[in-house]
Amino acid sequence: MKIVKLSILLIILAINACAQVIIEERDTTSLDREQTEQLTFSRREISPVKATMMAAALPGLGQVYNRKYWKIPLVYAGFGALGYSIIRNSQNFDGYLGAYQDITDNVPETRSYEKYTPSFDSGEIDPALGADNYNPQTHSWVKDQMLNAxxxxxxxxxxxxxxxxxxYILSILDANVDALMADYDISPELSLSVDPVPIGTVYGPTMGLGIKVTF
Incomplete structure (x- = not known):
């Protein structure tokens, strides 16, 4: 295991000797207390449970909580594309269903099928019109095509x-995984600590802070 010590010198210089003595005495007392304590860094903790609940409550909210802001447009782009697909397919479904009903209801006034059969004469495919050019085979073929549609x-x-x-489920899982990975450390042996260290200067001994990285 390697240990790398990086020392950050915090030296306070005085203008006159009196001020120098006062500062040194105060720093010594303060740093003596710090020698019994290890300085730690605090960071924002991310809760996977909270991220999951927020993502379930509102798509994209879990990504906001995880601070993965760049994913929010992707979440709503997916919902937008699927929503558009639902609308378009529903419109076409309703249209062809109505056309099929009109061409088989024997009511001359209902001709919504004409929108979907521009290549055919209405009399040729709708028996309700009683036209001379009515063709049963064409009528049957058009019905089959409408049923397929x-x-x-x-x-x-x-x-x-x-x-x-x-x-929706995928967006929740994404928020949950991001929250779980936020605390994941690829090197379990990696550690960081900050400790007081004595520093010798031309003005006398003083104290500094040393950062120790262990890996």
């Missing part, structure tokens, strides 16, 4: 909802 958009809408739940 309904199934497609419903599937991806549901997957988007699942994705929101997954992303």
């Amino acid at each position: 309904i199934s497609y958009y419903r599937r991806y809408r549901d997957l988007s909802y699942i994705g929101v739940g997954f992303w």
Whole structure:
């Protein structure tokens, strides 16, 4: 094990001899007490439980607590993308579902399917219109395509909802792991201590502080 001692000299110089003696006596008394104590550094402690609870209460709040501010845009970008996917897939699902209902309800006035079948004449695919050019095969094919579209958009809408739940859990786990790693030390033998050390100067003996790093 290696020990590296880095000494930081804290020397107080006096202008006259009287002032010098007073300062030395006061410092000696103070540092004598410090010799029986080890100076420690305090740091902000991060609680994994608190980080987890905050992330669960509001996405991104756990990252704020951990001071991982750069992750907050990523958290909300994920929710934004999934939210957009839900909206778009829901709109298309509702649209194709309504079109399928209109083309099969035998009501001439309901023609929302025309939005999705611009290449076909309404009379050709809607039997309710009683048009001469009605084609049962075309009608059946259009219905099948609409059913496929309904199934497609419903599937991806549901997957988007699942994705929101997954992303929510992932953001909580991220906050928890960050909080746990905040106190992780890759070198368990690494230590740092600060101790008073005697220093000899031209004005007489005084005291300084020594930083000892052990690894």
